[in-house]
Amino acid sequence: MTTLLTIDGLVASPQAWTLQDLQSLPQEIQAPNVTEKIPDRKGAGLTLQGILDLVQPTIGDFWITFHASHDDFASSIPADPTVIETGIVIYALDGAALPVEKGGPTRFVIPNPAACQTEELDECANVKFLDRIEITSERGRDTRPTNDEEHAALHDDDH
Ligand SMILES: Nc1nc2c(c(=O)[nH]1)N[C@H]1C(S)=C(S)[C@@H](COP(=O)(O)O)O[C@H]1N2
Ligand SMILES: [Mo]
Numbered sequence: 223m224t225t226l227l228t229i230d231g232l233v234a235s236p237q238a239w240t241l242q243d244l245q246s247l248p249q250e251i252q253a254p255n256v257t258e259k260i261p262d263r264k265g266a267g268l269t270l271q272g273i274l275d276l277v278q279p280t281i282g283d284f285w286i287t288f289h290a291s292h293d294d295f296a297s298s299i300p301a302d303p304t305v306i307e308t309g310i311v312i313y314a315l316d317g318a319a320l321p322v323e324k325g326g327p328t329r330f331v332i333p334n335p336a337a338c339q340t341e342e343l344d345e346c347a348n349v350k351f352l353d354r355i356e357i358t359s360e361r362g363r364d365t366r367p368t369n370d371e372e373h374a375a376l377h378d379d380d381h
Contacts (some may be wrong), residue, residue, distance in 0.1 A: 226313060226327040231287075231357035234278035244268065244313045251275065253310050260310065260333045265320060267331075270309035274301075279357045287362030288330050292322065292351035293379070296363040299342050308333050311352065325350030338373050339366075346373075 223240035230236045239247075251272020256263045270286075279301070286305070287298040299305055312320055313328045320326030330352050335345040346366040356362055367373035 224327075225353075226319065227311065227352065228354045229273065229277050229357075230354070231362075232280045232284060232359060233357050234280055235276065237277060241314065241319045247276070248272075256310055256312055256331070259308075260331055263310075263312065263331050265312040265315040265324070265329075266317075267310040267312040267314075267328075270311065270330075271306050273311065273355070274306060277357070281359055283359075285358045285361050287356040287358060287364070288347070288349035288352050289354040289356060289363065290349055290351035291353050294365070295349065295351070296365050297347045297349050298358075298362040298364040299347055300361075305332060305343060311355075322351065325352075328352045339368065339370075346376075 223242055225238045225240055228238045251268050253259055253267045253269055256265050256267050284301045285298050286301050287296055289296045309330060309332050311328050311330055314320055315324055320329060330349045332343055332348060335343055335348055338344050338346045367376055
């Protein structure tokens with residue numbers, strides 16, 4: 223089975239999960255119906271808190287970098303309580319792997335993101351095509367747009 227999501231960097235227990243692995247992870251870290259937590263999102267996911275509990279970052283103040291190799295996109299955000307407590311990685315839809323049209327192999331979502339380019343936790347941080355989460359001590363790779371032109375180009379690309 224294909225690996226959908228890898229977690230590495232400064233963690234005690236790095237992971238490489240297939241759909242089956244993800245589905246077999248403990249109930250406590252599953253969000254079986256993401257819509258209950260984030261109304262405009264669908265699917266089954268893992269809580270970011272649960273993922274971090276499993277991989278055990280080896281430092282306290284870390285950065286979380288979400289990598290999407292499909293379109294070579296990345297977003298790096300500080301591990302603050304809001305993102306840890308509310309972030310979800312969606313990995314399945316109707317019992318099957320999340321298709322690329324829905325942002326698969328996995329997709330990171332946060333509730334109520336700020337408008338793109340306004341804050342660290344903005345809509346752009348809702349990384350689609352997520353296949354790797356990396357834990358670092360400093361800001362990692364971040365390809366999010368830094369101006370309106372870049373942002374518009376990104377939106378032209380994805381439709
Ligand atoms: N991999 C990847 N993720 C991405 C983007 C992208 O271009 N590539 N665009 C971002 C931007 S700018 C926005 S506004 C949201 C849009 O996703 P949504 O329509 O599902 O909210 O995805 C974000 N995640
Ligand atoms: Mo955006």
